[in-house]
Each structure stands twice: as C-alpha cells, then as structure tokens.
Amino acid sequence: MAVSRASMSWNKTGSWRSSTPLYRDKLPPCNYNCPAGENIRGYIDLVKHDKIEEAFALLTEANPFPAVCGRVCYHPCEANCSRHSFDSEIRVRLLEKFIGDWAIEHAKPATLPELSARNVAVIGGGPAGLAAAYYLRRRGIAVTIYDQNNLPGGILHYGIPAYRLGKDILQTEIQRVTHGCEFKANMKFGADFTVGDLLDYDAVFLATGAHRSKNMRIVGENVSGVESGLDFLKQVNSGEKIVLDGKVIVIGGGNTACDVARTAYRLGGKVTLVYRRTEQEMPAFAEEIEQLKSEPIKLEFLAAPERIERNTDGELRCVFGRMELGQPDESGRRRPVPLDDAKFTLSADRIFAAVGEDPDLSFFQNIEQSSDGSYDFSGIDSRLAAKLVIGGDLLPNPRTVPHAVASGRLAAQKIAAMLNGEKFAPPELLVEIAGPEDINYQYFTRINAVKWTTEIIENGHLTGREAALAEANRCFSCGVCNRCDNCYNFCPDLAVIKTPTGYQTNLDYCKGCGICAAECPGGSLRMKGNSPA
Amino acid sequence: MTDYEFCAGHDLYGHMACPGCGEKILLRHVLDVLGPETIIVCPAGCGAVTDGIFPHSIAPVPFLHVPFGATASAAAGIRAGLDMSGREEVTVLAWAGDGATFDIGMGPLSAIAERNENILYCCYDNEAYMNTGVQRSSATPVGSWTTTTPRGHLKTEPKKNIGAIMAAHRIPYFATCSPAFLDDLKMKVTRAGKMKGMRFLHLFSPCPPGWKSDPRDGITLSRLAVECNIFPLYEILDGEKYRLTHRSQGLPVAEYLHKQGRFRYLSDTEKKIIQTDADQFYGLLVSRQDREKNR
Numbered sequence: 025m026a027v028s029r030a031s032m033s034w035n036k037t038g039s040w041r042s043s044t045p046l047y048r049d050k051l052p053p054c055n056y057n058c059p060a061g062e063n064i065r066g067y068i069d070l071v072k073h074d075k076i077e078e079a080f081a082l083l084t085e086a087n088p089f090p091a092v093c094g095r096v097c098y099h100p101c102e103a104n105c106s107r108h109s110f111d112s113e114i115r116v117r118l119l120e121k122f123i124g125d126w127a128i129e130h131a132k133p134a135t136l137p138e139l140s141a142r143n144v145a146v147i148g149g150g151p152a153g154l155a156a157a158y159y160l161r162r163r164g165i166a167v168t169i170y171d172q173n174n175l176p177g178g179i180l181h182y183g184i185p186a187y188r189l190g191k192d193i194l195q196t197e198i199q200r201v202t203h204g205c206e207f208k209a210n211m212k213f214g215a216d217f218t219v220g221d222l223l224d225y226d227a228v229f230l231a232t233g234a235h236r237s238k239n240m241r242i243v244g245e246n247v248s249g250v251e252s253g254l255d256f257l258k259q260v261n262s263g264e265k266i267v268l269d270g271k272v273i274v275i276g277g278g279n280t281a282c283d284v285a286r287t288a289y290r291l292g293g294k295v296t297l298v299y300r301r302t303e304q305e306m307p308a309f310a311e312e313i314e315q316l317k318s319e320p321i322k323l324e325f326l327a328a329p330e331r332i333e334r335n336t337d338g339e340l341r342c343v344f345g346r347m348e349l350g351q352p353d354e355s356g357r358r359r360p361v362p363l364d365d366a367k368f369t370l371s372a373d374r375i376f377a378a379v380g381e382d383p384d385l386s387f388f389q390n391i392e393q394s395s396d397g398s399y400d401f402s403g404i405d406s407r408l409a410a411k412l413v414i415g416g417d418l419l420p421n422p423r424t425v426p427h428a429v430a431s432g433r434l435a436a437q438k439i440a441a442m443l444n445g446e447k448f449a450p451p452e453l454l455v456e457i458a459g460p461e462d463i464n465y466q467y468f469t470r471i472n473a474v475k476w477t478t479e480i481i482e483n484g485h486l487t488g489r490e491a492a493l494a495e496a497n498r499c500f501s502c503g504v505c506n507r508c509d510n511c512y513n514f515c516p517d518l519a520v521i522k523t524p525t526g527y528q529t530n531l532d533y534c535k536g537c538g539i540c541a542a543e544c545p546g547g548s549l550r551m552k553g554n555s556p557a
Numbered sequence: 558m559t560d561y562e563f564c565a566g567h568d569l570y571g572h573m574a575c576p577g578c579g580e581k582i583l584l585r586h587v588l589d590v591l592g593p594e595t596i597i598v599c600p601a602g603c604g605a606v607t608d609g610i611f612p613h614s615i616a617p618v619p620f621l622h623v624p625f626g627a628t629a630s631a632a633a634g635i636r637a638g639l640d641m642s643g644r645e646e647v648t649v650l651a652w653a654g655d656g657a658t659f660d661i662g663m664g665p666l667s668a669i670a671e672r673n674e675n676i677l678y679c680c681y682d683n684e685a686y687m688n689t690g691v692q693r694s695s696a697t698p699v700g701s702w703t704t705t706t707p708r709g710h711l712k713t714e715p716k717k718n719i720g721a722i723m724a725a726h727r728i729p730y731f732a733t734c735s736p737a738f739l740d741d742l743k744m745k746v747t748r749a750g751k752m753k754g755m756r757f758l759h760l761f762s763p764c765p766p767g768w769k770s771d772p773r774d775g776i777t778l779s780r781l782a783v784e785c786n787i788f789p790l791y792e793i794l795d796g797e798k799y800r801l802t803h804r805s806q807g808l809p810v811a812e813y814l815h816k817q818g819r820f821r822y823l824s825d826t827e828k829k830i831i832q833t834d835a836d837q838f839y840g841l842l843v844s845r846q847d848r849e850k851n852r
C-alpha cells in the first residue's frame with residue numbers, strides 16, 4: 025500500500041480559472057437612493073449594537089434633520105430596500121426618527137470649532153439654508169441666516185401641518201442645527217435688506233424656496249373666497265384661529281393640495297379635492313395619498329376648473345370640465361384631455377388653489393429660467409454673482425426635504441472650498457450597488473417588520489429602543505462583508521485566506537467555481553469574468 | 558464558527574477535483590474535526606484520484622489507496638494492525654464513494670458492520686460512478702439521467718436506503734451530513750469520533766459535472782436537498798433511536814430539481830412522485846423519532 029506525504033502545492037490549479045472572486049464592498053440600495061446621501065447601512069449597524077449616539081453622529085454627517093426627515097421624508101430608501109421582496113422593507117425612516125428623537129432628548133450640545141474670520145450669509149431659513157448653515161458653522165465659518173418669517177424652518181414650519189410634524193419637535197431640532205449661528209427673523213430680502221447689505225460677506229447662500237402659488241389661469245380666480253392653498257397653510261401654521269364649517273374645494277394633486285385638504289378637514293370643512301388626472305398621476309407622495317384617502321375627504325378625479333363665479337345670492341360656484349387621459353406628457357404621466365361638453369358645477373364656501381408653486385425671485389432683475397428649470401443668476405450685480413451659491417427648491421431638483429438638505433450640505437462644501445481658493449469637486453459616489461440579486465436570501469429568516477405605526481411611537485406604547493433594535497437587526501447589511509466565514513468554509517480548494525481585515529483569494533489555487541460568491545450572504549463578494557457554467 | 562482548524566495548517570490545495578466539487582469540502586471539515594491521529598482508507602473513485610498524483614497527496618494524514626470493493630475489509634485489517642501495535646487512539650477513516658459503498662463494497666461493509674468493527678466509515682455520496690463518467694449506482698435517485706440511464710431510460714428504481722441497512726446491523730451510530738450545514742456536520746463527526754465500534758456517516762456530495770449543475774450551486778443544492786426533504790439530516794443510535802437534527806422547511810422538491818441538468822427530462826408526474834416520496838420519507842423519520850420519544 026502506498027503512503028505519500030509530499031504535498032500537491034506545486035499544482036497551481038489557479039490556471040483552470042475562467043472567473044475570479046472579487047471582494048469589494050458595494051453601496052446598498054438604501055444609501056444609493058437616499059437623496060440626502062445618508063449612510064443608512066452604517067447607522068443601522070450601529071443601532072443594531074445599541075450605539076445610538078454613534079448612529080446619530082454618523083447620520084448627521086449627511087443630514088442634520090433626523091427627527092424631521094424621520095417624519096416627513098418620502099423614504100425612497102425603504103422602497104428600494106432589498107428586504108422588500110423577501111418579507112418587508114426595513115423601516116428606515118422610523119429608525120431615523122428614533123435616532124432623531126433620541127437626539128432631541130439626549131444629545132449634548134456639540135462643541136463647535138472656533139470661528140475664523142470668514143462670514144457667510146444664508147438667505148432663507150428652510151431645510152436647505154439651515155443645513156448649509158449647520159455644515160458651514162462646523163467648518164468654523166460664521167453664519168447669519170436671514171428669513172422673512174418670524175421662525176426658521178420654511179415649509180417645514182409654515183407649510184407642513186403640525187399633525188405630520190410637531191412644531192415643538194421641529195423647533196427643538198432646528199435649535200440644535202442652528203447652534204452657533206445667528207438667525208435674523210422678519211428680514212425680507214429685497215425689502216428689509218438688499219444686495220448692498222450682502223457685499224461684506226465672503227459668500228452668500230440663497231435658498232428662498234418656492235412660495236408663489238401658481239395661477240389656475242381661469243376666469244374668476246380672484247373672486248373673494250378663492251385663495252392660495254399654501255397661504256392658507258401658512259396662516260394655520262402661524263397659529264391663526266380659522267374655522268371652516270362649510271364646503272371646501274381644493275384644486276390640485278400635489279403635497280400642498282393634500283395638506284390643504286387634510287388641514288381644512290381638521291378645521292371642520294366638508295372637503296372635496298379635485299384633480300385633473302387620476303390618483304396614479306398625483307404628484308403627491310404615495311404615503312400622503314394613502315392618508316388622504318383614509319380620511320372623509322371626497323376625491324374628484326379627471327376634472328379641471330374652467331370658471332369660478334359668485335351668483336347673485338352670493339353663492340360661490342366652480343364649473344369643472346370633465347377630462348380623460350391622453351398621451352403621456354414630458355413628465356411621463358398621461359395628459360388630461362377635455363371631454364367635449366361634459367361639465368359639472370360644485371358650490372363652495374371656500375376654494376383653495378394648490379396647483380403648484382414657483383420661486384419668487386422679485387428681489388433680483390434679469391433672472392432667466394432655462395428649459396431644464398434652472399435659473400440663470402449671471403445677470404445680477406456682479407459683485408454678488410461672484411460669491412452666490414443657490415440651493416433647495418431654487419434648483420431644478422425634485423422638491424423634497426432630503427434634496428433640500430443635500431443641496432445645503434453640498435453648498436457648504438462648495439463655499440468652504442471657494443473660501444480656501446480650492447476647486448470644488450462633488451464627491452464621487454461609489455456606484456457599484458449590491459441589489460436584491462446579490463443577496464443570498466437562504467441565509468435570512470423571514471421576520472415581519474415590527475408593527476410600528478407613527479402613532480404607536482408618538483404615544484410611547486412601544487419602547488422605542490427595543491423596537492428599533494429589533495428592526496435594525498433585520499437589516500441585511502447589503503454590500504459589506506460581515507465576516508461570516510462562508511467563503512472560507514465552503515471553498516473546495518481551500519483558496520480563501522483569512523486576513524486581519526477580511527478575506528483574500530489565493531489565486532494560485534482558486535479554480536473559479538463561484539461557490540464563495542454564491543454563498544456570500546450580503547453580496548460583498550462577486551465573480552468577475554465569464555460565468556464558469 | 559470553526560473551532561477546528563487542523564486542515565488550515567496544511568496544503569490541502571492543488572488537488573485535482575473539478576471546480577465546485579463537494580467531496581473536498583466534506584473531507585476538509587471531517588478532517589478538521591478528527592485531527593492528525595487519523596488514517597484514511599480510500600478505494601478507487603474521485604476521492605482517490607483527485608487526492609494527488611503519486612507520490613503526492615493533499616491529505617495531511619496517511620492516505621491508503623485500496624481496491625474498489627475492498628474498503629471495508631482493508632479498513633478492518635488496518636484497524637486490527639493498529640490495535641495489535643497498541644495504537645487504539647488512531648481513527649480508521651474509510652472514505653468511499655457511493656458506488657464503492659452501496660454497490661461493490663456492500664458485502665464487506667455488511668461484514669464489518671455485523672462485527673461492529675471500530676471504524677468510522679464515511680460515504681461521500683455523489684449519486685453515481687462519477688470518476689468513470691457518470692454511470693448509475695444504487696445511490697442514484699429515481700428519475701436521474703446518467704450515461705447508463707439516458708434520456709428515455711431514466712432510472713426507475715428509488716435510491717437504496719442506506720440508513721435502514723446500517724440500522725438493521727444495529728451499529729452504534731449512523732448519521733447523514735450536508736456540507737451546507739457545517740455545524741450539524743461537525744457535531745456528528747465529533748460524536749462519531751468519540752464513539753467506539755462501527756460508525757457510518759452518509760455525506761451529501763454535490764458533483765457539478767455529474768449532476769449537470771453550475772459549480773457555484775453546490776452548497777445551495779446541498780441546502781435545498783435538506784430543506785426539500787430529499788436528504789433529511791438525522792441520526793440513528795444503536796440502529797433504533799432516530800433523531801432529526803434539523804427541522805426542514807419542507808420546500809417543494811422542484812426548487813432542488815430544476816437547478817440540475819440530470820433531472821431535466823423528468824415529467825410533471827415523475828416530479829410529483831419524487832415529491833410524495835420525499836414527504837413520506839420525512840414523515841417516516843418524524844414518526845420514528847416520535848415513537849422513540851413516547852417510549
């Protein structure tokens with residue numbers, strides 16, 4: 025019988041290989057889809073380990089508003105979560121809210137860097153302006169925020185109703201964000217101060233939002249009783265006591281229209297919301313539409329206002345034309361097309377128009393808007409133009425809070441670079457994504473999302489921490505190596521080497537079978553090259 | 558997870574097995590548990606041929622090549638020799654394919670089982686004679702394509718129930734192991750390793766070329782075989798006490814079958830029969846286990 029003890033290590037089976045394992049961390053779909061650029065996977069991992077303070081620190085590297093976004097963000101992170109098709113998506117927004125609420129109670133005031141001689145003016149105290157102020161101040165730059173309103177927050181305070189975002193929570197979070205900055209209330213640019221007052225600043229960030237309600241362009245829209253929906257929200261959110269006990273018509277299908285309808289209902293109105301297309305085409309966030317539908321608000325689709333009038337006995341009436349859906353327009357949504365002679369009339373006590381908003385840039389002359397929606401500021405006073413950066417709803421981006429926050433953070437980076445005489449290059453995103461196809465679902469068990477409703481959390485029926493930890497533990501940590509040893513254990517060729525920081529393939533012997541990549545639970549390992557099949 | 562790293566310190570690479578071969582995953586983890594005081598007895602088959610080119614071997618312990626049908630008798634002889642020279646602590650590990658075990662080596666196997674020889678017999682089961690080019694064995698599952706059960710003449714006989722055969726010999730320990738369930742595998746090898754007498758481990762061993770499956774799917778298939786009740790994980794003590802060591806998810810067998818070219822020619826009726834067989838077998842194991850509990 026033959027016994028041999030000489031090894032086969034001379035036989036470099038790596039030459040058999042036609043595809044090669046590649047260890048590389050990838051972006052998870054949640055991070056990739058977060059408009060604010062949050063490291064969601066990172067802070068969920070910290071919550072998993074009950075490191076809430078660290079989670080808060082990581083989250084606020086990208087977004088200083090977790091309590092706000094945890095309530096009002098439209099959460100594209102959740103819609104794209106790889107756990108979605110498995111059982112149910114990670115409730116990222118609620119985790120964000122948990123972290124935000126933790127910070128409101130527990131976060132200690134940050135120690136800020138000493139101020140340099142640099143001064144920046146921020147015009148507009150909405151999420152864009154406030155985020156810019158936050159990241160500028162953290163770079164040691166002095167910030168003065170000007171706003172025409174009494175309180176900071178912009179749409180967050182004066183647009184979004186309190187039942188969606190409590191004013192106390194909002195203002196407490198804003199206080200933390202603006203810590204170390206100066207806020208100048210009731211200062212309207214173009215009236216209370218002008219270009220000349222800005223020239224002493226090293227840079228100016230302009231984020232005055234989009235507040236001018238669009239006209240409906242119909243006869244009678246100026247009749248008394250017909251008002252701008254956004255102005256109505258502003259009155260309510262400023263604390264004005266308004267009672268609506270009659271019939272209310274809200275015209276529009278966006279977030280403003282939904283908030284106006286739901287607010288009017290809460291103030292006692294019998295509300296009908298009229299939209300010219302169908303529910304599918306409504307530009308409002310899906311969640312808002314769901315909530316709208318759950319309330320006793322009448323929805324009238326495929327109807328466009330044609331004329332408003334007050335007849336002799338003082339009754340306010342709106343005549344609507346019936347619509348049908350035609351070909352898709354440039355937004356991809358099907359265009360409403362009038363149906364000849366199909367009309368109906370609704371009477372009302374108040375009519376709110378919420379058919380969109382435009383920025384009010386009347387403080388400047390010579391502003392051009394190009395076809396992509398962006399504004400050209402090159403025609404303004406050149407001394408200001410040279411140091412002007414714009415953001416938030418003034419940009420041709422989707423108008424959302426996380427987009428506004430991201431624009432503010434980017435502006436701060438840009439301004440800081442500008443002041444240092446550097447060229448600003450926006451950070452490149454790692455674009456390799458570990459999507460659902462990279463997840464080996466066999467390694468995960470189905471556990472349904474902790475049944476969290478906003479109400480349960482608000483009313484404290486569930487201890488937040490336990491629920492948050494349970495929810496965080498469901499996260500797959502898509503795209504990163506979690507040191508599970510699968511590749512190491514399953515390689516038929518012992519070609520996986522453990523290193524202090526992870527694993528490495530021994531290419532001398534790896535035959536490229538692909539088992540290691542197939543058994544990598546979270547998709548940090550992928551085969552490169554031709555499929556070995 | 559691994560407590561045992563015996564193989565990590567040795568050159569187990571450079572072997573000649575196909576990409577994705579399950580046998581080498583199994584060998585490494587079994588040896589990790591058994592450690593250096595082991596002698597491997599291996600008959601003709603992939604396990605022997607891919608181990609190395611004489612005089613080279615990947616095995617970190619003595620590796621003895623023996624004739625195809627002689628695994629059990631050779632193992633018994635080595636056992637006797639070791640015992641005579643006072644080396645009772647050395648484990649004799651018979652490492653044989655399904656052809657060598659279920660078919661040609663069955664006589665000697667039955668003999669050492671009947672005599673309760675102190676041997677750990679591992680059958681790595683890739684469900685056909687793979688080394689000679691995929692001929693059917695009595696371990697080949699019903700409905701499978703092989704070169705001797707080609708399309709139109711697929712295998713009609715069900716796989717031999719090796720667990721029942723071993724149990725009928727009342728050996729101290731029988732268990733099934735899957736490379737996808739390494740904790741379970743190591744628990745069983747550890748258990749078997751500590752026992753004396755005849756122990757038999759039935760190891761599920763994916764073979765990409767023989768199964769016409771993607772090499773990357775080996776572990777996935779191993780897991781599915783367990784979760785579809787095609788290859789349940791269980792053990793039998795003293796030929797009597799049945800115990801399931803993994804509660805299966807009871808997934809449809811189709812999930813396992815459709816990933817393998819060897820099952821490509823199955824009709825829906827045949828798939829249904831395989832499903833029923835799988836469910837019945839698992840049900841039988843559950844009832845044997847329950848009977849044990851109620852005693």
Ligand SMILES: Cc1cc2nc3c(=O)[nH]c(=O)nc-3n(C[C@H](O)[C@H](O)[C@H](O)COP(=O)(O)OP(=O)(O)OC[C@H]3O[C@@H](n4cnc5c(N)ncnc54)[C@H](O)[C@@H]3O)c2cc1C
Nearest residue numbers: 148150151152172178179213232233416417423424425428
């Ligand atoms: C009713 C409504 C509901 C919404 N709901 C959501 C939601 O649920 N989720 C979401 O993600 N997004 C929502 N949005 C969109 C989101 O609120 C905006 O995209 C976001 O607030 C834009 O931030 P901003 O900082 O650019 O502007 P704004 O929030 O509009 O802030 C601009 C600030 O500039 C000030 N300002 C304007 N002009 C001047 C001037 N001349 N001088 C001084 N100050 C001035 C204003 O007072 C205001 O404080 C909603 C929008 C509306 C209208």
Ligand SMILES: Cc1ncc(C[n+]2csc(CCOP(=O)(O)OP(=O)(O)O)c2C)c(N)n1
Nearest residue numbers: 601602603625654655656657685686687688
């Ligand atoms: C007596 C004898 N008959 C036939 C052969 C040829 N032979 C070598 S390996 C092998 C197949 C072994 O099949 P199995 O035991 O299932 O092991 P596998 O190759 O599938 O791993 C055969 C038939 C032989 N070596 N000796």
Ligand code: SF4
Nearest residue numbers: 054105106499500502
């Ligand atoms: S499972 Fe976790 S890391 Fe993956 S997409 Fe969802 S939240 Fe992000």
Ligand code: SF4
Nearest residue numbers: 515534535537538540
């Ligand atoms: S499991 Fe081993 S041989 Fe197969 S691709 Fe990975 S490193 Fe290479």
Ligand code: SF4
Nearest residue numbers: 574575578603687764
């Ligand atoms: S034919 Fe099958 S059992 Fe033999 S070395 Fe290749 S993969 Fe392994």
Ligand SMILES: [Mg+2]
Nearest residue numbers: 654655685687
């Ligand atoms: Mg075989």
